Amino acid sequence: MNKTIRKIHLWLGLTCGLIASFSGLTGSLYVWQPEISSFLNPDLLQVEDFGDLDEGTIMETTASLLAIHGDSINSIFLPYREQQTISIKFDNGETSYHHPVTRAFLGGKSASILFFENLLVLHRTLGIPTYGKYIVGTSAILFFLFLLTSGIYIWTTSYRNNLKEGFTIKLNGKKKKINFDLHKAFGAYFMVPLLIMAFSGSYFTYNSYYKSGLSLFDSKRDSTGMDIQRPFMPGNSLRLEDHLLSGNEAYALRAIHFPKNTVAPYRFRYIKERFITSGLRRTKEVELDAKGHVTVVSDYRTDPNSNRMATQFYPIHIGEMAGTIGRILVFVSGLVPLLMFLTGLNIYRNKKRRKTKKGK
Known part of the structure; x- marks a missing residue:
């Protein structure tokens, strides 16, 4: 039983772990998208004294823009998150930004805005049309159900009598020992955040199944x-x-x-x-x-x-539920799968080398 679980952990780590590493890295970068986009695009996204604007003014400007641009509009986005301006996406795919009071044209999408839009696509689909989201979603489920839970089992059976050792990283040891300590300790430290992120992340692929399950909580x-x-x-x-x-x-x-x-x-x-x-x-x-x-x-x-x-x-997935602290935790946690993949790969290689030497 123990040997089987370790094999499951190994092979899922080398496969789903690689996808989780990419998703975690792109997700970590995207956590700070609002702040970075605002900093890089103040002329497109920021408005002086925006907090003093009332909803009536924003609605009047929106209605005016709709009347001007008519049937050529695909979608219109009002101030939300980092964007304090009004943006219009046209049927031809172009986007324009407008002042929420004067209606003045502020410009089109910048390279940094496009970068984050593409980053989100990569995070959710790996850039693979149609099937990419299923690869990511299924990988997240396997990561949640088997890779992380098998890691919990291995860690618990190894350190249940010495929990302190399970959380300790001895930086003065040999490289192989440091590599192993990083793998087992960071896995333990970030087990709960990673479980939450993997479970919430797969929702965006399989939301209908999630909602069916959540219907158990519906009242009459x-x-x-x-x-x-x-x-x-x-x-x-x-x-x-x-x-x-x-x-x-x-x-x-x-x-x-x-x-x-x-x-x-x-x-x-x-x-x-x-x-x-x-x-x-x-x-x-x-x-x-x-x-x-x-x-x-x-x-x-x-x-x-x-x-x-x-x-x-x-x-929950992006950490905003818990404010700035939650976003920082998600940012750091998103980098952990890459660390776990690299250290796990080194552990696998070291074992292979030992077996090769014994076989000679």
């Missing part, structure tokens, strides 16, 4: 209020601008996704806070159809527990 309370439609405003044309100016008492509008055809609805995504904050993530999603009817698709205040819990996977 009535949630039919989410499905109620209300007429928007009378008239023959779509009152998109009026919907914006009507305001929302509990949420800030984050994004509008335009319909891809004449029968598809507009999709409005709302967030409780425009800035990065610790704690729970509260969201709302609304659809507006061509006849001017509004449907509340989801609302944190009325959603079943499964939806509320699913909404938290992103802030």
